[in-house]
Amino acid sequence: MQTPADLVVILGTGGTIAGTAASASDGVGYTAGQLRVQDLLAAVPALSSQRLEAHQLAQLDSKDMDVATWQRLAAEVAAHLARPEVAGIVVTHGTDTVEETAYFLHRVLAPSKPVVLTAAMRPATALAPDGPQNLFDAVQVAAAPGAKGVVLAFAGRVHDAVQVRKVHSYRVDAFESVDGALVARVEEGRLRVVGRWPAGEALGLERVTRPAVQWPRVEIVMNHAGADGAIVRALQAVGVDGLIAAGTGNGTLSRALDAALREAEAAGVRVWRSTRCDAGPVMALPGLLPSAGALSPVKARIEMILSLLGSTSS
Ligand code: SIN
Numbered sequence: 490m491q492t493p494a495d496l497v498v499i500l501g502t503g504g505t506i507a508g509t510a511a512s513a514s515d516g517v518g519y520t521a522g523q524l525r526v527q528d529l530l531a532a533v534p535a536l537s538s539q540r541l542e543a544h545q546l547a548q549l550d551s552k553d554m555d556v557a558t559w560q561r562l563a564a565e566v567a568a569h570l571a572r573p574e575v576a577g578i579v580v581t582h583g584t585d586t587v588e589e590t591a592y593f594l595h596r597v598l599a600p601s602k603p604v605v606l607t608a609a610m611r612p613a614t615a616l617a618p619d620g621p622q623n624l625f626d627a628v629q630v631a632a633a634p635g636a637k638g639v640v641l642a643f644a645g646r647v648h649d650a651v652q653v654r655k656v657h658s659y660r661v662d663a664f665e666s667v668d669g670a671l672v673a674r675v676e677e678g679r680l681r682v683v684g685r686w687p688a689g690e691a692l693g694l695e696r697v698t699r700p701a702v703q704w705p706r707v708e709i710v711m712n713h714a715g716a717d718g719a720i721v722r723a724l725q726a727v728g729v730d731g732l733i734a735a736g737t738g739n740g741t742l743s744r745a746l747d748a749a750l751r752e753a754e755a756a757g758v759r760v761w762r763s764t765r766c767d768a769g770p771v772m773a774l775p776g777l778l779p780s781a782g783a784l785s786p787v788k789a790r791i792e793m794i795l796s797l798l799g800s801t802s803s
Contacts, residue, residue, distance in 0.1 A: 494576045494602075496540045497631045498569040499624075501526025502562065502590075503549040504583030506620035508612035517659075519612040521550035521583055529581060532613065533621045535678075536628055551583025551608075554590060556701035562590070563597050567694055570602050577603035577631030581624065584608040584663060587641060588653050592788045595639040595650035596795055599691035603636035607643060610661045619644065619661050626675040633680045638687030640672055647673035647680070649687040654785055656767060667768035668783050696798055705797035707731035709786045710750075711765055712742045718749025731759040731793045734778065735786040740764050740771035742778075750778060759797065763789045 501507065503522025507529060510519035526543045530536060546565055547558045562580065569575050582590055587608050594604055607627035609620030627642040639650040644662040652666040666672075670684035706729050710720050721732065734750055736742050740762035742750065754760045763781040764771050770783035781789035 494574055495632065496542060496572075496574045497577055497579060497628050498575055499526055499530065499541060499543040499579045499581065499628070500546045500562065500565060500569075501529065501543065501581045502547040502551070502558065502583075504551050504581060504585075504587075504608050505612050506581050506583075506607070506609035506623070507548070508609075509614045510612050513614055513616045516611055516615055519614070521612075522548045524613050526581055529613065529620065529624055532618075533625050535625055539628060539632065541628070546580075549583065551586040551590075554583075554586045556704055559590065559593050560697055560701075563594060563694055563697060566594060566600070566604055567598055570598075570600055570604070575602065577605060577633075577636060579624070579627045579631050580604065580606045581620075582606050582608050584610060584655055586787075588650075588655060588664075588785075589787050589791060591639050591641055591650035591653060592791050595687055595689065596792065597692050597694060597697055598639070599687075599689040600639065601637050603631050603633070603686075604639045605631045605636075605647075606639070606641045608641075610659070610663050625678065629675055629678050630673070630680060635682075636680070636686065638689075640687065642675060645675050646671050647675065649684075651687060651784075651788070654767065665768075667785075668770070692795055692799065696795060699798065705730035705794055705801065707733065707759075707790050707793045707797070709733045709735055709790055710746070711735040711786075712737045712746055716743040716746040718743075718745040718747075721746065721749035721753050725753055725756065725758065729753075729758055730797055731761075731790075733781065733786050733789045733793065734760065734762045735765040736762050736771065737765060740777070740780060747778070754778065759793060761789055761793060
């Protein structure tokens, strides 16, 4: 008899969703990554009827997310997805870099089952924590027939890994699908699909197995009033393989920053233009440095690292 694929595997990595504060009224002076994923589940009795399996993969404040954790997470997600009884995966994470982890998993795995990241803006000890509802919703998405790809379930909405950005530093509804439609909404535990599930071709785990110290160094530089390009020369001096220019508007750069980036490019550094705007693509125009398309600077950085990992020998 075939086992029904109804198991949701939950991987804990820390974040505010697992954060605690000394006082329930303290929404900012807390420590992220304190509670274990099993404790988070215990706070959501409504999940007790679902088949769940929980593992603590890391316990980080996601501002400190690193390559080694990404590698372990991608390998673990891939291994659980390969189990026939697994419907989908939920990853609990901090909000600060969840969009980067989502994009990394999307490009490396492009899974045909759902991989649902979730997080919280308020610690678990808050007067009205948002984590339990987000976790409940994420499990519903991971178990939903037809769901696939890497998404973020947050504040009742499901965002795809490519578009999603944290757009607010404090608000409970802190994420937006900035350049297009949402994937879905979660209403009373039910999924209402309003867009498309993310799809794409997986680069594969082999692409990201090299030890972190051997990963290409790609940094982000920003255009701003008075940008003189000195930062580019300083980065070249310490050694850099790629640069993402977070330009103004349509990826525009001051004359001095543009000149410094072109010199870096001529010296073998890969350079792409993105935008410091909160949304929108950078148009590729003849004579300008290459565009990163609609990727935010942090996602363009991941894309360039993955591309350089594919083009350099180990
Ligand atoms: C973190 O990103 O781990 C801390 C902040 C948060 O989760 O909101």
